[in-house]
Amino acid sequence: MSASHDLDRLQRLLADTCDTLLARFAGAHRLLDTLSAPSLPSAAASVAQDARLQLTEAVLALQFQDMASQLINHTHQRLRNCADQIARDAFGPDAEGEAVVATAPLRPNPVTQDEMDAGSIELF
Numbered sequence: 001m002s003a004s005h006d007l008d009r010l011q012r013l014l015a016d017t018c019d020t021l022l023a024r025f026a027g028a029h030r031l032l033d034t035l036s037a038p039s040l041p042s043a044a045a046s047v048a049q050d051a052r053l054q055l056t057e058a059v060l061a062l063q064f065q066d067m068a069s070q071l072i073n074h075t076h077q078r079l080r081n082c083a084d085q086i087a088r089d090a091f092g093p094d095a096e097g098e099a100v101v102a103t104a105p106l107r108p109n110p111v112t113q114d115e116m117d118a119g120s121i122e123l124f
Helices: 002-036 039-093
Strands: none
Touching: 002 039
């Protein structure tokens, strides 16, 4: 139950981050729209810089969402494997034979990164 509650909290964090992502893209879109209107060159440069900052934050949110989704899926697989093993050991074989245990993930952690900074983007 504790692990399930942790996953629920992680899902809420993920949802908040996705909301931030959408807000940042919308903010960048609004800023870039102002560049198409007649304006002073210095004002356009300032708006362009603000747009770049908005997009950088949006990319960080997108990277976080990807890592969090991988961790949630990995944890669900591990929990399923543990639950299956416990059930098999506690109840033993039944009339249909030995219980099937879901395969545990091969790697201990699907995400090796533990912090995010702005930089290059690798899409996969």
